[in-house]
Amino acid sequence: MMRAFTTLAAAVTIGLAGSAWAAEQIEIPEYRWSHEGVYGTIDRAAAQRGLQVFQAVCQSCHGLKYVYFRTLKGIGYDDDQIKALAAEYEIEDGPDEWGEMFYRPARPTDIFPDPFPNEAAARAANGGAYPPDLSVIAKGRPGGLDYIVALQMGYEIEPDGFELADGKYYNAYFPGHQISMPQMLFDEVVEYQDGTEPTMLQHAKDVAAFLWFTAEPHYDTRKEMGVRVVIFLVVLAGLFFGVKRALWRNVKKH
């Protein structure tokens, strides 16, 4: 009985949950990410390169509305670098004492400014499609980072007979295969400050690594804490097991 229940427990937690949305996905290539595994941490160099790609390419269409510049500390920038990084952006502020809105350079306590003033403007500029905010996109798509890479690498000539609507592009991995985002990544779109070879795949993986950080800014802290919490709980469980055994040994013999 007990054994059967234990097996069931495992089945519940592992089997059922996974099946819930594993249904009918397009097969996407899987990559190894440095943050995977129990001790894996975010690859800061990759995330910094990803930020470079994001700034050079993606931010003309996509916002990062939950990301404060100060958060970038988490991928290894210091205060001065963050200040300089933020100052490259102009953001609207105000009203001032005359009731006027004005522009000023961004500060570390600001968020990445949206590229469009509103959703309608974004749609107008993108053939009716809305470029979603990328802050949590890594958690908001089945396949996560692998999907983001696949999407960037998945532009192809449409197969014979495929009806591609106007202003759409064929993408092997986008659901329905018709996407309004044109291919944005090619080899050598940006020149990396750290000298990494700027291939298209490298760009895609780096921007994905950056988007993992924006989706989970406390990722490293969480796992570090997790290791300690799990060890603590295991020890505690062991102690209580000892106590329980010592107690019950006496009971049952008499």
Add this chain to the structure above:
Amino acid sequence: MALYDTQYQNPLIKWIDSRLPIITLMDNEYNKYPMPKNINYLWAFGAISMIMLFVMIATGIFLAMQYVPTTDGAFDSVERIMREVNYGWLLRYVHANGASFFFLAVYFHTFRGLYYGSYKEPRELLWIIGVLILIVMIMTAFTGYVLPWGQMSFWAATVITNLFSAFPLVGDDLVTWIWGGFSVDEPTLNRFFPIHFVLPFVIFGLVFLHVAALHICGSNNPLGIDTKGPQDTVPFNPYATMKDLYAFFVFAVIFAVFVFFAPNYLLHPDNYVPADPLVTPAHIVPEWYFLPFYAILRAIPDKLGGVIAMFGSLVVLFFVPWLDTSKVRSLVFRPLSRLFFWLFVINCFALGWAGAMPAEGIWILVAQVGTAFYFAYFLIVMPVLSRKETPLPLPESISEPVLKSGSPRPKGGGRVRASATASRKEKA
């Protein structure tokens, strides 16, 4: 003066306890309370569920301090909690995964009750309160799932509230009333938040009654026979408390692995996409703990029929004490019923699986057969078997089989001496 005649000598404790014997009460209920000594680890899930309720309330209150129940603010505020609030990610991941683990514990607890006949006389009311707790939990988790206002939140709310429109005559008005408008919108979110806030405290009250009723009847045990005296029991504290705590920490390890290493595994990616009434997700799937009910809902081709079947699958649980009329509680002594019990468990998994799949092709059939078996188990198998099946002979008391080595299942007659030494495996 009719003061309570307390046993305590300490002046302060005596003063309090003689006016409000709460310390005596705690002492009786959680210290001295006699626990059958043959209980196995499945008996720990009650305590585990109770701890999970506290965990949910504690994390929920702190989430509520930062949460904004508006259509514009909800998703943003949850992200804000995750990013900007100190350890907000921890609160939110514990709360979101905690719901799953709470249900896991309660399901174990409930199936334990079904297997060992814990619903039978004199524990009928105890069981009924348990079913009430399950129903209020379902309402709590459903309203909670709507709060982060992601795509799944919105569409789950739309699908489930829409069910009420199936009721004849009042259906449409009822749905408008629940929504506070003509679609799931800000008024809906505004009312779901306080409902979600309050129901856990209703659960808390029900748990209190549940435990009060338990302590009148006493705990059941794997043999399902009554305790015959102190030789059959151990005091709750420290015996059950230490055992329960050990079990809880093992449970907590698994819980922590999810919270810290796979916190999004049980959540749906679509719920990290802000709600959009204009875009319907490809598959609207509920959380895993609702999947069997969802399968039952979709198994019936008629909307009203589906709704009735889904609610019926919970309501039928209230009647279990009168559907199973066998005097023998534990299925340990009812091999045929035991077989059907495990078929029922497998059937629940099959229903869960069907609930996770798109309602088409083979899955509709699985859901329909599963639904038929679900109800047949309670309405046909239980009443028939409790009349027809001849149970195995029951042991005379708990002490007897516990002192006998190994299995409590009596093997062909012959009593074994109490002195025959024992390896104390808790086989049930």
